[in-house]
Amino acid sequence: MTETIRILDKYDYPLLEAMHTGLEEDYVKRVFDRLVTGDNRLYGLFYNGRMVSMAGFSIYKERYAMLGRLRSDRRYNGNGFSTALLEYIMHEAFQLNGIEWVGANTEEHNLPARRILKKIGLTPYTALHTAVTKDASMLQSGARPWKRVTELSRKKEFVHKHYVQPGAIFPYECYYPFPASEALFQEQDLKEWSFYENEAKNRFLITKPDQKKHHYLHAIYPWSDITEQNGLWETVEDDYREFSRQTDGDTYIWMDLTKEEADSLPSNHPFDLPSPWILYGTAKAAWLEARRVMHNRIAFVDSQDDFI
Structure with a gap:
C-alpha cells in the first residue's frame, strides 16, 4: 500500500474523471487545461496507483498562493489523504521564489474543508x-x-x-x-x-x-x-x-x-x-516558525526516548 504525490498535466484529465467525487457539475472539469498551466498548479495524491485526492493553487502578483480545487474520491474518505495533499502543496508553494503568503477560501458550512485548513496550520482572517x-x-x-x-x-x-x-x-x-x-x-x-x-x-x-x-x-x-x-x-x-x-x-x-x-x-x-x-491563510514567516517549533518538539521527544 503506497502513497505518492505528483504534479498533474493536461493528460491527467481522465484521472479526475475516474474519481467518485459526488459532484454532479464540477467547474474544474471545464477549465482543467487552464488549471495546470501558467500561474496555476494541480497535484494528485495516488494510493495504489489510483488518484484519490486532487488540489492545487493559483499564484497572484508573484506573492500570494491561493489553495483550492480540492477534490476527493469518496471511496477513500477518512484516510487523511486530503490533509496530506494540502500540506504538501502548501510546502511546494512556499518553495517558490517570492511567495510570502498561502491561503484558502472556503464556504462557512463546509466543515470538513475548514477542519483540514486548520490541521495544516492556516488561520481564519474574515468571513465575507x-x-x-x-x-x-x-x-x-x-x-x-x-x-x-x-x-x-x-x-x-x-x-x-x-x-x-x-x-x-x-x-x-x-x-x-x-x-x-x-x-x-x-x-x-x-x-x-x-x-x-x-x-x-x-x-x-x-x-x-x-x-x-x-x-x-x-x-x-x-x-x-x-x-x-x-x-x-x-x-x-x-x-x-x-x-x-x-x-x-x-x-x-x-x-x-x-x-x-x-x-x-x-x-x-x-x-x-x-x-x-x-x-x-498564513504568512511565510509564521509558517517557518511553526515548522521550527514542530521540529524542535520532535527532536526533544526523540532525545527523551534515547534517554529512556
Missing part, C-alpha cells in the same frame, strides 16, 4: 458574503453620483491608507481576497480600475470588471456604512449600466460584505446572499 444583484436601485438616495478620481497619486493614497497600511483584506478578484500589500496595487491595475470620491472627500469606491462564468462589476468599498452614504449606490448603478452595455450574457453587481454589513441591509434588499466564505 458574496452579495450579488442585477439591480441595486432600491438602495439609492436620489443624490448625485460621486466624482471620478483619475489622478494616480490619489488612487495610491487611497489604497495605501485604507488597505496596505492597516493590512486590511482586499478583494482583489471575486472569490479571491488577500491581506493587502503593495504587490496587489500595481500601477497598471490602478489605472484600469475606476475610483470615485464623495463630496466630503472622506469616502471612496473602487469598481472593476471581473468574470467568473458570468460578468461582474466588482464594487469595493472599505467602510461598513453601505446604506448611509448618499450617492454611493447611484455611482455603482451608473457604472453597472455602462459595464452591462459592453458585455454579453448575464452581468451582475458583486460586493463583498462582512456579516455585520449584510445584517445592516434593509429586509427587502436586492442581493443574493449565499453562505459566507471564510478566508484562511
Whole structure:
C-alpha cells in the first residue's frame, strides 16, 4: 500500500474523471487545461496507483498562493489523504521564489474543508458574503453620483491608507481576497480600475470588471456604512449600466460584505446572499516558525526516548 504525490498535466484529465467525487457539475472539469498551466498548479495524491485526492493553487502578483480545487474520491474518505495533499502543496508553494503568503477560501458550512485548513496550520482572517444583484436601485438616495478620481497619486493614497497600511483584506478578484500589500496595487491595475470620491472627500469606491462564468462589476468599498452614504449606490448603478452595455450574457453587481454589513441591509434588499466564505491563510514567516517549533518538539521527544 503506497502513497505518492505528483504534479498533474493536461493528460491527467481522465484521472479526475475516474474519481467518485459526488459532484454532479464540477467547474474544474471545464477549465482543467487552464488549471495546470501558467500561474496555476494541480497535484494528485495516488494510493495504489489510483488518484484519490486532487488540489492545487493559483499564484497572484508573484506573492500570494491561493489553495483550492480540492477534490476527493469518496471511496477513500477518512484516510487523511486530503490533509496530506494540502500540506504538501502548501510546502511546494512556499518553495517558490517570492511567495510570502498561502491561503484558502472556503464556504462557512463546509466543515470538513475548514477542519483540514486548520490541521495544516492556516488561520481564519474574515468571513465575507458574496452579495450579488442585477439591480441595486432600491438602495439609492436620489443624490448625485460621486466624482471620478483619475489622478494616480490619489488612487495610491487611497489604497495605501485604507488597505496596505492597516493590512486590511482586499478583494482583489471575486472569490479571491488577500491581506493587502503593495504587490496587489500595481500601477497598471490602478489605472484600469475606476475610483470615485464623495463630496466630503472622506469616502471612496473602487469598481472593476471581473468574470467568473458570468460578468461582474466588482464594487469595493472599505467602510461598513453601505446604506448611509448618499450617492454611493447611484455611482455603482451608473457604472453597472455602462459595464452591462459592453458585455454579453448575464452581468451582475458583486460586493463583498462582512456579516455585520449584510445584517445592516434593509429586509427587502436586492442581493443574493449565499453562505459566507471564510478566508484562511498564513504568512511565510509564521509558517517557518511553526515548522521550527514542530521540529524542535520532535527532536526533544526523540532525545527523551534515547534517554529512556
